[in-house]
Amino acid sequence: MMKNQRRKTEEKIFIQIMRIACGIIILVMGLIILTILKKGIPALNWKILTSVPKGGFYFGGEGGILNAIIGSLYLALGATLIAFVISTPTSLFLNVHLKKHFRMQNAIRLFIDVLWGVPSVVYGAFAFSVMIYFGLRASLLAGILTVSVFISPIMIRSMDETLKTVPLNLYEAAMSLGSTKFEIAYKIFFKKGIPGIATAILLSFGRAIGDAASVLFTTGFTDNIPKSLTQPAATLPLSIFFQLSSPIPEVQERAYAAAVVLTIIILLISITGRTISQKFMKNDIK
Amino acid sequence: MIKEKIRVENFHLSIGKEYILKNLNCIIPEKKITVILGSSGCGKTTLLKSMNRLTELYNDVKINGKIELNGNNIYNGFLDLNDLRRKMGLLSQQPAPLPMNIFNNVAYGLKISGRKKKRYLKFRVEHYLKQANLWDEVKDRLYTPASSLSIGQQQRLCLARGLAVDPEIILADEPTSALDPISSQAIENKFLELKNHYTIIVVTHALRQAKRIADYIIFMYLGEIIEQGEASEFFNSPKNEITKAYLRGSFN
Numbered sequence: 001m002m003k004n005q006r007r008k009t010e011e012k013i014f015i016q017i018m019r020i021a022c023g024i025i026i027l028v029m030g031l032i033i034l035t036i037l038k039k040g041i042p043a044l045n046w047k048i049l050t051s052v053p054k055g056g057f058y059f060g061g062e063g064g065i066l067n068a069i070i071g072s073l074y075l076a077l078g079a080t081l082i083a084f085v086i087s088t089p090t091s092l093f094l095n096v097h098l099k100k101h102f103r104m105q106n107a108i109r110l111f112i113d114v115l116w117g118v119p120s121v122v123y124g125a126f127a128f129s130v131m132i133y134f135g136l137r138a139s140l141l142a143g144i145l146t147v148s149v150f151i152s153p154i155m156i157r158s159m160d161e162t163l164k165t166v167p168l169n170l171y172e173a174a175m176s177l178g179s180t181k182f183e184i185a186y187k188i189f190f191k192k193g194i195p196g197i198a199t200a201i202l203l204s205f206g207r208a209i210g211d212a213a214s215v216l217f218t219t220g221f222t223d224n225i226p227k228s229l230t231q232p233a234a235t236l237p238l239s240i241f242f243q244l245s246s247p248i249p250e251v252q253e254r255a256y257a258a259a260v261v262l263t264i265i266i267l268l269i270s271i272t273g274r275t276i277s278q279k280f281m282k283n284d285i286k
Numbered sequence: 287m288i289k290e291k292i293r294v295e296n297f298h299l300s301i302g303k304e305y306i307l308k309n310l311n312c313i314i315p316e317k318k319i320t321v322i323l324g325s326s327g328c329g330k331t332t333l334l335k336s337m338n339r340l341t342e343l344y345n346d347v348k349i350n351g352k353i354e355l356n357g358n359n360i361y362n363g364f365l366d367l368n369d370l371r372r373k374m375g376l377l378s379q380q381p382a383p384l385p386m387n388i389f390n391n392v393a394y395g396l397k398i399s400g401r402k403k404k405r406y407l408k409f410r411v412e413h414y415l416k417q418a419n420l421w422d423e424v425k426d427r428l429y430t431p432a433s434s435l436s437i438g439q440q441q442r443l444c445l446a447r448g449l450a451v452d453p454e455i456i457l458a459d460e461p462t463s464a465l466d467p468i469s470s471q472a473i474e475n476k477f478l479e480l481k482n483h484y485t486i487i488v489v490t491h492a493l494r495q496a497k498r499i500a501d502y503i504i505f506m507y508l509g510e511i512i513e514q515g516e517a518s519e520f521f522n523s524p525k526n527e528i529t530k531a532y533l534r535g536s537f538n
Contacts, residue, residue, distance in 0.1 A: 129299075170385075173382040178398065179368070
């Protein structure tokens with residue numbers, strides 16, 4: 001009896017702890033969104049979304065943040081695309097071709113995890129030093145390449161975690177039908193993993209569009225919308241940073257407006273992604 | 287006179303430092319149902335998977351000895367593994383439908399071996415689904431995901447899929463252990479029908495199932511083959527003490 005009583009109390013306490021933990025996360029999330037909305041909405045208008053900075057924009061002059069919106073989208077889309085092209089074969093290779101080479105798998109996973117842990121500013125600094133060596137200037141292309149290198153470990157490992165869950169007997173079934181490893185990878189594993197792969201892409205896109213440190217030296221900043229890959233580009237995180245540093249309240253408000261835009265983009269992307277992956281999930285769950 | 291399809295000679299298999307199969311010698315007769323019988327963990331499945339070299343997917347596997355298919359050693363380095371595996375359809379314990387629709391599950395094997403004409407595929411898919419007694423249940427929803435079928439239907443789909451690549455041998459690893467009695471019976475009856483055209487190897491620990499379908503029995507215990515022979519002889523006059531104890535039901 002006593003023991004049962006203890007277990008019941010234990011159950012109650014732990015339920016409360018979990019509720020509190022969940023509550024804290026939701027509260028923080030809510031506060032962040034409320035803050036940026038409260039400060040950003042008043043400054044948010046059509047003009048700010050559709051025009052580039054005019055003279056004296058950072059001192060309260062006319063203009064908008066279209067340069068940063070477009071720049072960020074170019075950068076994140078380009079980087080996600082390149083990272084996808086690198087990550088898909090890598091994660092499939094890890095799970096299909098290296099199936100029985102545990103030591104090799106572990107070594108590669110460890111290596112990628114270390115890369116994941118490297119702060120983005122280090123990638124930025126590294127890319128910057130390479131650019132100096134070749135005498136290149138900050139450009140959209142340099143930014144895309146840098147960011148794609150820095151989000152690749154994230155994408156590879158998240159795809160990897162999904163592909164790991166593909167059951168061995170599906171592998172064996174495909175194998176005994178005479179499939180080559182290439183067919184197993186791209187016709188079976190990739191298909192089976194689509195919901196997780198979609199999540200991996202979104203996660204990486206979110207990181208790509210939200211990072212400031214890696215693009216600071218590599219993409220630069222400009223008031224114009226880039227017309228080619230060799231031109232520098234503005235990005236939303238840097239736009240927020242520069243405007244927040246201003247002592248003028250109006251400019252600071254615009255920073256929050258930019259933050260609202262950034263959040264909305266990420267929100268839209270993850271909602272679309274989730275819908276798509278759930279559609280695939282329906283076909284697949286047993 | 288038994289015509290042999292597969293011959294296993296002095297076959298050893300170890301994973302790491304642990305021996306899983308010890309010095310196996312046996313034959314698999316052609317166009318008969320051979321049942322590999324034995325308790326859990328005795329190496330039945332490993333022996334089965336050694337026959338199409340699926341064991342090579344495991345880490346740290348060492349193999350010694352040989353297995354001959356139609357007189358050719360399959361552990362010969364020059365062999366085309368995809369060809370070998372295509373000759374042997376596999377039914378696993380848990381059906382593993384491919385992540386695609388019912389039609390493509392059956393057509394998959396044909397497609398990857400280069401037969402892609404639509405009319406031909408339709409004809410073949412229908413043929414094999416009928417062979418697996420599944421056609422009537424799925425003909426109106428060929429393009430729905432295979433995972434929407436019941437487990438028993440999935441297992442029959444896996445059978446159709448395996449037959450579609452035109453194998454010589456069907457390897458079945460406890461194919462009915464996840465199924466309800468009716469689906470199990472359907473699979474067993476199918477095997478009895480198919481044995482005129484295919485060599486069938488069934489792994490099971492169910493003595494009754496072995497009695498119902500086996501022509502030839504290989505009885506394993508702790509990684510070794512204890513006894514093998516014609517089913518009637520095996521059940522009526524077992525020679526080994528362990529076999530006798532097993533048949534009495536002294537252990538499982």
